Amino acid sequence: MADQETMPGCLLITGTPGAGKTTVSQLVAERLPRAARVDGDVFGSMLVSGRATMIDEEGRWNPGPEGQRQLRLRMVNLCSVADNFADGGFAPVADTVVETREELRFIAGLLRVRPLMLVVLCPPLEVARQRNATRAPETRVDYDVAPLARNQRRELGDLGWWLDSGEQTPEETADLIVVEAARRAMVPEGALRA
Numbered sequence: 001m002a003d004q005e006t007m008p009g010c011l012l013i014t015g016t017p018g019a020g021k022t023t024v025s026q027l028v029a030e031r032l033p034r035a036a037r038v039d040g041d042v043f044g045s046m047l048v049s050g051r052a053t054m055i056d057e058e059g060r061w062n063p064g065p066e067g068q069r070q071l072r073l074r075m076v077n078l079c080s081v082a083d084n085f086a087d088g089g090f091a092p093v094a095d096t097v098v099e100t101r102e103e104l105r106f107i108a109g110l111l112r113v114r115p116l117m118l119v120v121l122c123p124p125l126e127v128a129r130q131r132n133a134t135r136a137p138e139t140r141v142d143y144d145v146a147p148l149a150r151n152q153r154r155e156l157g158d159l160g161w162w163l164d165s166g167e168q169t170p171e172e173t174a175d176l177i178v179v180e181a182a183r184r185a186m187v188p189e190g191a192l193r194a
């Protein structure tokens with residue numbers, strides 16, 4: 001198991017549902033001496049009432065205006081908590097779906113901790129689907145993740161570290177991230193300027 005003294009800044013692990021963000025970010029945090037996993041989904045499930053449906057009538061991922069507002073609110077909370085952990089001396093390992101450049105710009109604009117390191121887990125879609133299918137039912141998603149994967153590739157394809165974990169175990173992926181993220185995942189200041 002790879003051990004690292006510290007991880008600079010904030011590590012943001014994204015990818016489609018089922019790509020392995022939660023599994024891998026937990027293992028990455030376990031490999032660091034002082035780290036916190038900051039799970040974007042938690043901030044959605046904290047909404048007890050008034051929560052928007054992100055899935056449309058055809059069963060597609062399609063947050064409407066209120067859904068978009070709530071996704072932004074998740075990001076606001078994610079960034080605040082990540083910064084608080086960083087201020088307290090814990091390396092934040094954030095786990096959330098980022099679909100567009102605009103969303104990444106929004107996150108980068110809120111986060112105070114630097115540098116921002118982006119890892120996009122991109123196993124082949126079939127693998128992500130298979131991983132999704134083998135998860136506990138309450139964590140599974142029912143919609144097709146292909147459009148989201150396409151959007152991510154188009155919007156973020158030139159940023160961060162696109163890591164195909166399709167033939168790796170979660171532990172192998174986490175080891176690789178701990179050792180190489182600082183070199184491969186850095187999002188340079190200015191890369192997100194409109």
Ligand SMILES: Nc1ncnc2c1ncn2[C@@H]1O[C@H](COP(=O)(O)OP(=O)(O)OP(=O)(O)O)[C@@H](O)[C@H]1O
Nearest residue numbers: 016017018019020021022023131135165168169170
């Ligand atoms: N190399 C791998 N990396 C990550 N997960 C893997 C790997 N191989 C198998 N898995 C399994 O695939 C599933 C990935 O699910 P996980 O909850 O981590 O995905 P996620 O990206 O967080 O999805 P969501 O966006 O829905 O939260 C887990 O059941 C995990 O054990």
Ligand SMILES: [Mg+2]
Nearest residue numbers: 021022023041
């Ligand atoms: Mg997850």
